[in-house]
Amino acid sequence: MKLDKKSLAAFAEHQRDAFEAKLKEFVEIPTVSSEPERQPDIRRMAELAAQTVRDFGGEAAILETPGNPLVHGRFDAGAGAPTVTVYNHLDVQPASRESEPWNTDPFTFIQQGDRYLGRGTTDDKGPALTALWGIRAAREAGVRTNMHVLWELEEEIGSPNFDAGIKQHAKKLATGSVLVSDTIWVSRQRPACPAGLRGLQGFELTLETAETDQHSGTTGGAARNPIGELMKLVSEMYDATTGKVKIKGFYDDVEPPSRRELEDFRTSGFSMRAFKKDHGFKSVRSEDPLDVMKRIWAMPTMEIHGVVGGYTGPGIKTVVPPRAAVKVSCRLVPNQDPKKIMKLVRDFVKERNRDVKIESEAAMQPYKAPTTGPLADAVRHAMKFAFGREPVFVREGGSIGAVVSMEKVFRCPVLFLGLSLPEHGYHAPNENYDWQQACGGMIAFAKYLEELATL
Numbered sequence: 001m002k003l004d005k006k007s008l009a010a011f012a013e014h015q016r017d018a019f020e021a022k023l024k025e026f027v028e029i030p031t032v033s034s035e036p037e038r039q040p041d042i043r044r045m046a047e048l049a050a051q052t053v054r055d056f057g058g059e060a061a062i063l064e065t066p067g068n069p070l071v072h073g074r075f076d077a078g079a080g081a082p083t084v085t086v087y088n089h090l091d092v093q094p095a096s097r098e099s100e101p102w103n104t105d106p107f108t109f110i111q112q113g114d115r116y117l118g119r120g121t122t123d124d125k126g127p128a129l130t131a132l133w134g135i136r137a138a139r140e141a142g143v144r145t146n147m148h149v150l151w152e153l154e155e156e157i158g159s160p161n162f163d164a165g166i167k168q169h170a171k172k173l174a175t176g177s178v179l180v181s182d183t184i185w186v187s188r189q190r191p192a193c194p195a196g197l198r199g200l201q202g203f204e205l206t207l208e209t210a211e212t213d214q215h216s217g218t219t220g221g222a223a224r225n226p227i228g229e230l231m232k233l234v235s236e237m238y239d240a241t242t243g244k245v246k247i248k249g250f251y252d253d254v255e256p257p258s259r260r261e262l263e264d265f266r267t268s269g270f271s272m273r274a275f276k277k278d279h280g281f282k283s284v285r286s287e288d289p290l291d292v293m294k295r296i297w298a299m300p301t302m303e304i305h306g307v308v309g310g311y312t313g314p315g316i317k318t319v320v321p322p323r324a325a326v327k328v329s330c331r332l333v334p335n336q337d338p339k340k341i342m343k344l345v346r347d348f349v350k351e352r353n354r355d356v357k358i359e360s361e362a363a364m365q366p367y368k369a370p371t372t373g374p375l376a377d378a379v380r381h382a383m384k385f386a387f388g389r390e391p392v393f394v395r396e397g398g399s400i401g402a403v404v405s406m407e408k409v410f411r412c413p414v415l416f417l418g419l420s421l422p423e424h425g426y427h428a429p430n431e432n433y434d435w436q437q438a439c440g441g442m443i444a445f446a447k448y449l450e451e452l453a454t455l
Contacts, residue, residue, distance in 0.1 A: 003141055003450050005385060005443060011137050012439040019133055019438060020116070022052065024109035026090070026125040027118040033068060033091035033154045042068050042153050045090050049151055056136055058149075061172070065165030068153035072173060075135055075147040082452050083146035085175040085410075086135070086445070087402060088128035088182060089155035092120040093427045100429045114435040122424035124155070126433035127181040127441065130419060134445025141446070145453045148175060152402055155182070158362045159401035166409050177375055178406050179448065181441075183396050183418030184426060187269035191383040191391035194416045195261065196368040198300070199332035200399045201341045202361030205230055205349065210322035213311075219320055226324035227309050233353050234326055237345075238302045243285055243295070245302045245330070247348045253335040257298040257395070264392040265293045278422040297395035301331045329361070331397065338363040365404045369393075370413050378451035379415055386444035417444060 031045045032038045046062050046069045053060035053073035063070040068091070095106035104110045106119040116126065128151060135147045150173065152162055166173055185192040207226040214223055238245045245251070257265070272289050275281070286292050295301075309324030311317035330341055342360055349358050370376050371393045383391040396416075407414050419441040425431040 003138075003143075003447055007141075008137055008443040008446055009439065011140070012133070012442045015133055015136075015442075016435065016439075019129060020111065023116060023121065023126060023129055023433075026129065027109040027116075027120050028107055030107045031091045031120070031153065032094050033157045034094060042091065046071050046153060049090060052132070053149065056132060057139070063165060063169045063172070065161040065168065067161030067165075070153070070162075070165050070169070071149075071151040072169070073132075073149040073151075075139055077144040077146050077453075081144045081146050082455060083148065083174075083176045084449065084452055085148040085150050085173070085178045085406075086131045087150045087152070087178055087180045087406065088124045088131065089152040089402070090120075090125060090128060091153045091156050092123065092125075093156050095119040095429070095431075102429045104430075106429075106431070115432050116434065117430060117432045119431055121431055121433035122420040123426045123431065124182045126438060127419045130438045130441035131179075131181050131445050133438075134442045135449065137442055137446040138449040141450070143446070143450045143453050145449045147449060148173075150178075155400065155402060158364070159405070162402045163405040163409070166405060170409055173410065175410055175412060177412050177452075178410065178414040179379075180400065180403060180414060180416045181418055181445075182400060183416050184420045184422060184424070185269075185418065186392075186394060186422070187271065187274060188421050188423075190267070190269035190389055191387045192268055192394050193379055193383070193391045193418065194369060194396035195264075195371045195393040196297075196334055196395040197366060197399055197403060198297075198395070198397055199336065199338055199366035199404075200329060200362060200364040201332060201338040201345075202327075202329035202363070203342065203345060204325055204327050204359045204361060205233065206323065206325040206357045206359070207353070207355055208323040209355070210320070212322055213319040214322070216318045216320050223320040225320055227307065227321060229353060230307070230324050230326045230356070233349065233356060234304060234328070236352055237348065240304075241285075243301060245300070247344050249344050250300070250341065253337070253340070254300060254333055255335045257294065261298070261393070261395070262290070264394055265290060265297070268293070268392045268394050274422065293394070296397040298333060300333050300336060302328065303331075304328055331399070332366050333395075334366045334368040336366060338365065364399045364401045367400075367403050367407070367414070369415055374455050375413055375415055375452075378448055378455070379417055381451055382417065382444045382448035385447045386440045417448060419444075
């Protein structure tokens with residue numbers, strides 16, 4: 001039996017109330033993985049997620065790791081059927097109405113017509129449940145694919161225990177391919193699938209030149225100023241006006257986008273006006289749309305996240321501070337190795353200022369996804385079937401540590417079928433999701449699972 005769009009749309013509409021009720025349950029558990037006091041909520045979420053899989057007729061297991069647990073669900077069709085695992089994460093970014101401009105309580109699910117507000121609605125609880133309802137639709141239609149879900153609970157802190165966790169349970173988690181639903185389209189008008197993710201290498205620079213604050217009138221001129229020296233060092237590392245990194249060898253392994261990728265960029269629906277509006281930018285480094293897309297998807301970066309040290313209260317306190325720190329990270333593109341980049345940075349810092357200490361922080365490998373072959377074609381067909389337009393394959397500017405781990409441990413291809421939109425506010429106040437994307441997503445996932453069954 002071949003799935004048809006009209007029947008799947010009717011299925012989604014019939015299931016809408018149940019979907020919204022379950023999304024409310026998920027969103028109202030504050031699974032902030034970066035806050036230790038939320039550990040009971042993390043456990044409560046794992047138990048609710050496992051029970052939800054069972055309520056859908058699947059087998060569920062909570063798999064322990066050195067950190068937060070994983071939830072694994074199985075809906076098996078039997079031996080001989082292909083196996084696919086859909087990955088999502090159920091932990092969320094911190095949120096506070098007191099310190100951020102939320103219009104509603106971030107952990108209270110609010111429905112405004114077709115729009116759902118609350119932390120986690122689009123990143124990534126809404127897409128996770130959308131995929132689960134897509135699995136239900138495919139199963140009810142008799143699609144013969146072994147459909148698994150793998151839900152993580154520490155993606156928002158860099159997946160520090162995910163690699164160890166899936167290695168520990170590798171036999172149970174074995175799969176033929178992985179489909180990730182944790183990415184953002186370029187615009188509502190055009191479906192988009194990442195052809196790659198940028199990697200990450202973070203580090204912190206610290207400099208201590210004294211024991212306590214000193215009076216700038218008494219010691220200024222003779223005393224070393226650690227904030228000033230670190231600002232000088234950073235300005236030697238990169239050009240803050242252009243964003244260009246000045247460390248020798250930094251760009252040596254960069255793989256530029258192909259002609260076909262650039263064509264997909266051009267037809268992706270990206271607009272400078274929408275980009276600036278969605279992110280609240282007053283100005284950006286470039287107004288050329290293609291140049292901006294290359295900058296955010298296909299080129300490495302260096303960003304300064306914070307400078308710590310000295311006096312930051314009202315007015316001026318005329319001291320020379322004893323110590324300072326700068327928090328930095330680099331986004332990396334395919335072929336770049338975080339370890340190699342870290343060595344280049346260390347050597348550069350040692351040469352310019354031997355007293356500066358450098359501490360390596362989070363690191364993730366970049367990832368390049370397949371854009372040709374039967375699985376990529378299945379993504380194309382499913383997205384076009386559901387949303388009326390074939391997706392473009394762009395690159396994603398962010399990093400998902402779990403993707404590289406799954407490719408390595410499961411030894412299988414990892415593809416993407418994301419549903420979030422720029423206006424949904426990933427990591428931002430007033431995060432939201434909407435029924436149009438949820439309904440289309442259920443149809444797309446069901447169709448993809450059917451495509452896999454016929455391969």
